[in-house]
Amino acid sequence: MKKLFAQRVLNNSNSYINDIFKNSANPQNISFAGGFPDQDLFPSDQLEEAYRTAIANSKPDIFQYQSVQGSPSLRQKIANRMIKNSGMMVSSENILLTQGGQQAIDLTAKLLLNKGDSIAVEAPTYMGALTAFDMYEPVYHEIPIDKDGMQIDILEQTLKKHPKIKLIYTIPDFQNPTGTLLTSERRKKMVELANKYDVMILEDSPYRELKFEGDSVPPVKYYDTEDRVIFISSFSKILSPALRTGWMIAGKGVMERLLDLKSATDLQSPAITLAAVDQYLSNNDIDQHIKEMTDVYRQKRNVMLSAIKRYFPKEITYTIPHGGFFVWVTLPQEINSTQLLIEKVLPDAHVAYVPSDSQYVSKKITNAFRLNYTGLNPTIIEEGIKKLGEVLRKEIQLVQLKIG
Structure with missing residues (x-):
């Protein structure tokens, strides 16, 4: 076999x-x-109540097929939190709900990578992302990390030397596995390099809100001027990984393609879970x-x-x-x-x-x-x-x- x-x-x-x-x-x-x-x-009790209330308030519709993009109400809540917590202007139409951040990584790889295409990744990096990327058989270019995150000068040298690079993958906030935080100066420069060398950036940020001390740093997406940054996050680290609820933020042209890929992958994320997360956010103080x-x-x-x-x-x-x-x-x-x-x-x-x-x-x-x-x-x-x-x-x- x-x-x-x-x-x-x-x-x-x-x-x-x-x-x-x-x-x-x-x-x-x-x-x-x-x-x-x-x-x-x-928040087990609150999530249990959220499921119960979501089903009671929405049946039988909640058991039917729903939008590929996911609950409009939940997307709006996520957009509102992103605006409030990061200053990043985002609309619910720019958000796609996914089955965790892992599916968002896979959808991005499906969107961008043909066999032999090149990616710049942090070294070290999240091994789950490498597993997802590997399925599309790319060529990798490792960019080392120091105490301030990805070394942008080496990234620039690499982009200059390898013009076939299509994607930069970064975990800028309390990186997995090193715990480092990419400085705001480097974030801004990364976007400038993406614009200059015509590449996309995948910003993977599930740990962003788990900050122990220090000033907040805007997302890489905050500096995006040409819709080159796809921002992804999830509720796995701040509510529960069993929810398998994540989201992607992307520009209109990119989002249209992502919706096609999401539809081909699973048609939609589970409507009951999305409704329960939405209900939880309505009835509880997640902050x-x-x-x-x-x-x-x-x-x-x-x-x-x-x-x-x-x-x-x-x-x-x-x-x-x-x-x-x-x-x-x-x-x-x-x-x-x-x-x-x-x-x-x-x-x-x-x-x-x-x-x-x-x-x-x-x-x-x-x-x-x-x-x-x-x-x-x-x-x-x-x-x-x-x-x-x-x-x-x-x-x-x-x-x-x-x-x-």
């Missing part, structure tokens, strides 16, 4: 990462691997909910950073995120984080993380890993970091003995 599969599917195997996630799901392990929200923060969530995540981040400082060896460096879900840890060059995870961290410490090679197109950076702090309680975070630190100390000592 395998011979019947499309070659692009066979080329897109991530079996060892799937094995790592499967092992990390073992209840004996402390998993920092998944990018999970804290389920104790889900207060996000504030409460952010307060908890700030505390968890602080616990993780404090534990890293206390238990990790001094040879290790790490990011200090000002929002979002992740800390990025860099080991000495001699240590392979995947090998270390499989051979020592999982079996000895019963701790899991996401190794760096899965988050680079090139797979060449093997001495780093991603940690998630939002999904675990502070006590477990402390315990897991302590156990991980013990393994890292021993490993670095072994490396030093070999070198010395």
